[in-house]
Amino acid sequence: MKSPEKSTEKTPTTNEPFAFSAANLETYKELLTRYDDVESALLPVLHLAQEQTGWLAENVITYISNLMSIPEIKIKEVISFYDMFYDVPVGRNIVQVCTNISCSMFGGREIYQGLLKHFDTGYLTPTRDGRISLQKMECLGACELAPCMRVNDDFVAITDLTSAIHKLEELP
Amino acid sequence: MKNTANNKDYALLSYHHIPGVHNIDIFERAGGYETMKECFNKEPEAIKEEVKLSGLRGRGGAGFATGVKWGFFTKDRNAKKYLLCNADESEPGTFKDRYLVEKNPHILIEGMIISAWALATQKGYIYIRGEFYQQAMILERAIKEAYAKGYLGKNILGKGFDFDLYVHRGAGAYICGEETGMISSLEGKKGQPKLKPPFPAIKGYRGLPTMVNNVESLAAIPWIMRHGAAAYKQWGTEKSPGTKLFSISGDVNKPGVIEVPLSTSLKDIIEIHCGGMRNGNKLKAVIPGGSSAPIFNAEDSYIVKMDYEDVAAKGSMLGSGAIIVLDETRNMGDVLKWTLEFYHHESCGQCTPCREGTGWLESVFKRREKGQAHKSDIDLLDKTASSMRGQTICALADAAAMPTQGMIKVFREELETYVSASTKK
Numbered sequence: 061m062k063s064p065e066k067s068t069e070k071t072p073t074t075n076e077p078f079a080f081s082a083a084n085l086e087t088y089k090e091l092l093t094r095y096d097d098v099e100s101a102l103l104p105v106l107h108l109a110q111e112q113t114g115w116l117a118e119n120v121i122t123y124i125s126n127l128m129s130i131p132e133i134k135i136k137e138v139i140s141f142y143d144m145f146y147d148v149p150v151g152r153n154i155v156q157v158c159t160n161i162s163c164s165m166f167g168g169r170e171i172y173q174g175l176l177k178h179f180d181t182g183y184l185t186p187t188r189d190g191r192i193s194l195q196k197m198e199c200l201g202a203c204e205l206a207p208c209m210r211v212n213d214d215f216v217a218i219t220d221l222t223s224a225i226h227k228l229e230e231l232p
Numbered sequence: 233m234k235n236t237a238n239n240k241d242y243a244l245l246s247y248h249h250i251p252g253v254h255n256i257d258i259f260e261r262a263g264g265y266e267t268m269k270e271c272f273n274k275e276p277e278a279i280k281e282e283v284k285l286s287g288l289r290g291r292g293g294a295g296f297a298t299g300v301k302w303g304f305f306t307k308d309r310n311a312k313k314y315l316l317c318n319a320d321e322s323e324p325g326t327f328k329d330r331y332l333v334e335k336n337p338h339i340l341i342e343g344m345i346i347s348a349w350a351l352a353t354q355k356g357y358i359y360i361r362g363e364f365y366q367q368a369m370i371l372e373r374a375i376k377e378a379y380a381k382g383y384l385g386k387n388i389l390g391k392g393f394d395f396d397l398y399v400h401r402g403a404g405a406y407i408c409g410e411e412t413g414m415i416s417s418l419e420g421k422k423g424q425p426k427l428k429p430p431f432p433a434i435k436g437y438r439g440l441p442t443m444v445n446n447v448e449s450l451a452a453i454p455w456i457m458r459h460g461a462a463a464y465k466q467w468g469t470e471k472s473p474g475t476k477l478f479s480i481s482g483d484v485n486k487p488g489v490i491e492v493p494l495s496t497s498l499k500d501i502i503e504i505h506c507g508g509m510r511n512g513n514k515l516k517a518v519i520p521g522g523s524s525a526p527i528f529n530a531e532d533s534y535i536v537k538m539d540y541e542d543v544a545a546k547g548s549m550l551g552s553g554a555i556i557v558l559d560e561t562r563n564m565g566d567v568l569k570w571t572l573e574f575y576h577h578e579s580c581g582q583c584t585p586c587r588e589g590t591g592w593l594e595s596v597f598k599r600r601e602k603g604q605a606h607k608s609d610i611d612l613l614d615k616t617a618s619s620m621r622g623q624t625i626c627a628l629a630d631a632a633a634m635p636t637q638g639m640i641k642v643f644r645e646e647l648e649t650y651v652s653a654s655t656k657k
Contacts, residue, residue, distance in 0.1 A: 094396075096355070096438060097438065099419060099420035099421075100419055100420050100438075102420030103400070103401065103402070103403055103417065103418075103420060104400065106403070107362075107401060130420070137422060138420070138422055141405060141422040141580075142402070142403035142404050142405050142423075143404030143405065144362045144363070144404035145403050145404075156363075159570070159573075160324045160523075160570060161325065161482075161519070161523060161556055161570050161571060161574075162324070162325060162481040162482055162487075162556055164566070164570045165558075197404070198324070198406065198574050198578065199322060199323075199326075199406075199523075199574070200363050201326065201327045201363060201364065202327055202330070203324075203481035203482075203487065203556075204327060204480075204481055204487040206481055206482075210363060213366060214366060
């Protein structure tokens with residue numbers, strides 16, 4: 061992963077304080093009721109924070125650490141372990157391209173490389189308009205769609221690079 | 233022969249043809265939750281016994297008998313314990329659980345409630361991989377419907393039994409499909425596996441007894457309890473009873489998920505259920521049980537029966553039932569390279585033989601790209617893989633080593649050509 065210093069294209073910067081929105085604070089409280097200890101809620105809470113801000117910057121980590129009484133280092137360790145938590149700024153849309161066996165058989169790797177070139181970007185680096193971050197992924201669990209991508213929360217079947225570009229050009 | 237895929241008479245996809253069956257009222261009109269209600273009038277021990285008699289084997293990959301696993305669980309009904317459904321489905325080539333729950337979430341919830349009653353677990357979690365966001369939402373909605381009907385929560389149907397059920401989303405890590413890795417992840421940590429024993433059934437989530445079962449195993453429980461163990465055993469073999477979901481991808485005309493009796497021949501699965509080979513190409517090889525399973529050449533692929541013992545007898549494993557079909561145009565060097573990149577990326581880093589070993593395996597292919605690999609590197613791959621086996625906390629190292637050695641056994645010459653073709657002299 062790239063270090064946060066390298067890309068500064070997206071707010072919030074690490075200087076702005078972060079807090080859950082009123083609605084998300086309610087969701088947070090509801091999440092805690094699901095578990096027998098606070099730590100177990102960490103993954104869902106990180107998902108929630110990321111839904112609000114797009115990525116998990118230092119200020120978000122500090123806020124969650126205070127909120128849940130979990131050391132920052134432990135939260136950072138967790139964030140770095142999972143592919144779907146982002147500790148670098150990402151674009152408005154996350155596009156994951158599968159490069160595992162079934163998808164690579166049908167051009168998944170060429171599609172990923174082609175998209176990086178087309179959008180003139182690198183792994184997770186947001187496009188200049190801040191619209192898209194591309195992420196190479198291992199098996200996404202939708203091999204019948206091969207080659208397959210995930211665009212934000214949905215699986216998208218594509219046929220080749222051209223159809224992938226076409227799909228992504230529609231994104232807001 | 234008739235295509236019997238998704239047959240209504242089978243155990244798991246029997247509701248899949250009903251439009252809108254993700255809705256609880258439609259599911260109930262088709263007979264859903266009836267078995268659960270009947271089970272509340274049965275002794276928990278009788279339910280456990282029936283599941284044991286059915287011979288159902290864990291459908292996540294290991295194939296350990298579900299009833300026997302349940303037998304390791306404490307019988308103290310008041311002790312605090314958990315039921316954890318493994319919906320992390322991450323083995324490359326596997327997408328059966330996704331297909332099952334996105335259309336019919338209630339079959340899993342019904343199975344979990346029956347299991348919770350049998351095992352006296354007060355809380356349950358469905359750990360679903362982060363990529364399955366929409367599927368997690370479908371499950372959340374279905375759980376809400378079940379609460380509204382009084383099938384979940386406190387004092388279910390006045391039986392004095394409490395069971396709460398929640399969806400817990402992962403965040404993209406293959407290793408969380410390993411049951412102790414899943415427990416670490418549920419505890420809010422990195423998904424690193426823990427040494428066994430103690431097994432989760434004794435000491436699992438938060439140090440308490442935890443029963444971890446795969447989606448497909450739990451979803452089979454309502455059918456088994458409704459029709460009985462004997463009826464379940466009408467399918468399959470003595471050691472592999474019942475039906476199984478298979479996820480088929482690769483060079484077939486109709487990739488997808490099918491439910492067939494165990495011991496259905498791979499030839500029938502490819503030619504009948506999947507509409508044959510794509511473009512009429514010749515079959516070259518099949519990965520029969522997810523990327524961890526050693527590959528079969530065409531000859532073995534055409535004679536193997538898809539049950540636990542026959543696939544094992546031919547040197548591979550049934551695993552999660554993920555079948556990847558490869559035709560004559562495929563290069564096995566590419567397939568092994570993609571496989572090994574995956575395991576290196578997914579090693580959790582705890583154990584040296586796995587963390588370093590998966591990297592060494594992958595490095596042969598990196599050297600190849602620079603024109604620096606040699607024919608002898610195939611021996612190096614074999615030796616490295618061999619030294620990784622049985623040395624680690626969990627099975628990921630073995631899962632990388634087995635397909636490597638399997639591939640070398642069947643396609644050595646092709647691999648030697650693959651790595652050395654671009655070697656700079």
